[in-house]
Amino acid sequence: MSERAISLPVKCLSCHEELSTPIVCDGCHTLYPVPQSADFFDLLSIGRTFHLDEGLLARAYRSIARQIHPDRFGGDSIEAGNLSTRLSAQVNQAFATLRDPVKRAAYILEIAGGPSAAEVREVPGALLGEVMMLREEIEQAQAKGDDAAIARHRGAIAKRRDETLEEIAGRADGLWEASDEDKKGFRVLLNSIKYFDNLLTELAVNPLAANQDH
Amino acid sequence: MAYSSKVVDHYENPRNVGSMDADAKNVGTGIVGAPECGDVMRLQIEVDESDRIVDAKFKTFGCGSAIASSSLATEWIKGRTIDEALALKNTEIVTELALPPVKIHCSVLAEDAVRAAIADVQQKKEAAKTTASAAS
Numbered sequence: 210m211s212e213r214a215i216s217l218p219v220k221c222l223s224c225h226e227e228l229s230t231p232i233v234c235d236g237c238h239t240l241y242p243v244p245q246s247a248d249f250f251d252l253l254s255i256g257r258t259f260h261l262d263e264g265l266l267a268r269a270y271r272s273i274a275r276q277i278h279p280d281r282f283g284g285d286s287i288e289a290g291n292l293s294t295r296l297s298a299q300v301n302q303a304f305a306t307l308r309d310p311v312k313r314a315a316y317i318l319e320i321a322g323g324p325s326a327a328e329v330r331e332v333p334g335a336l337l338g339e340v341m342m343l344r345e346e347i348e349q350a351q352a353k354g355d356d357a358a359i360a361r362h363r364g365a366i367a368k369r370r371d372e373t374l375e376e377i378a379g380r381a382d383g384l385w386e387a388s389d390e391d392k393k394g395f396r397v398l399l400n401s402i403k404y405f406d407n408l409l410t411e412l413a414v415n416p417l418a419a420n421q422d423h
Numbered sequence: 424m425a426y427s428s429k430v431v432d433h434y435e436n437p438r439n440v441g442s443m444d445a446d447a448k449n450v451g452t453g454i455v456g457a458p459e460c461g462d463v464m465r466l467q468i469e470v471d472e473s474d475r476i477v478d479a480k481f482k483t484f485g486c487g488s489a490i491a492s493s494s495l496a497t498e499w500i501k502g503r504t505i506d507e508a509l510a511l512k513n514t515e516i517v518t519e520l521a522l523p524p525v526k527i528h529c530s531v532l533a534e535d536a537v538r539a540a541i542a543d544v545q546q547k548k549e550a551a552k553t554t555a556s557a558a559s
Contacts, residue, residue: 326458327528337456340463344484400458407461407484 259381433491451544
């Protein structure tokens with residue numbers, strides 16, 4: 210799975226402590242810029258898998274974020290202050306990406322060399338036509354104040370989103386060895402999530418506010 | 424980011440909203456979506472015997488720019504021939520509506536919808552021709 214050949218710094222250049230994350234030394238708090246080869250999993254020192262332990266991820270994030278926090282480097286050189294600000298932004302982005310299953314799956318696809326949503330725009334089968342039909346049905350239900358129909362749609366769409374995410378979860382860790390065709394198929398699945406999410410957002414809002422600009 | 428006055432105008436008074444009978448032989452339907460934002464757009468055209476677009480309708484669930492792009496597209500292709508409509512470029516929509524770079528994909532969506540609708544009606548015509556020649 211994580212067989213990529215990467216060379217991350219292993220020891221602190223200042224105090225020679227072992228580094229648990231490539232960007233900060235646990236011992237002397239020396240900061241290092243993010244190495245070119247490091248991905249979000251490396252930044253947070255967490256195994257490169259879709260099925261990560263979310264509690265572990267949150268703890269790793271909090272520990273690193275605390276160590277590199279700009280408040281700690283206020284009295285240091287301007288360079289150290291700037292570096293801590295930059296690293297904090299990168300670590301925050303890494304955490305926001307990895308904690309969310311959909312973003313995590315999209316990120317794994319990206320670092321496995323798969324296509325972006327801009328490159329492969331397809332969705333599974335007749336989904337677009339279905340989404341169009343659902344949107345119109347929801348619009349009518351909202352106009353009539355048919356709460357039962359709205360709840361029914363919400364349940365059905367949430368179920369399909371869950372099923373899609375389950376399929377994504379089942380395939381994500383196979384992406385490292387997947388063929389281009391399989392990576393494309395994974396992107397097609399991921400694309401459908403955004404449509405389900407928009408439907409669910411539409412179903413969650415107050416119908417009176419539904420026609421306002423967004 | 425502020426919408427241009429033309430986007431606001433099309434958003435508040437969209438032209439040609441509605442639907443046509445997707446099963447009719449002279450009606451082409453294109454349904455397209457943008458996976459980045461989850462917008463969906465349906466654009467339909469009705470063509471006469473000489474491949475002129477006599478009517479166009481759309482329904483878009485998306486942001487103001489997506490609605491304005493499809494509204495403008497239906498306005499432009501009405502009365503044109505299929506070949507003229509195929510020449511429509513998304514960049515013309517971008518210019519007319521003064522769309523910012525982050526909204527260019529909305530104009531692409533409208534262009535894709537026009538092309539999908541034309542492809543659909545042409546396919547129907549081909550199928551009808553094949554059936555007619557098989558029957559004779």
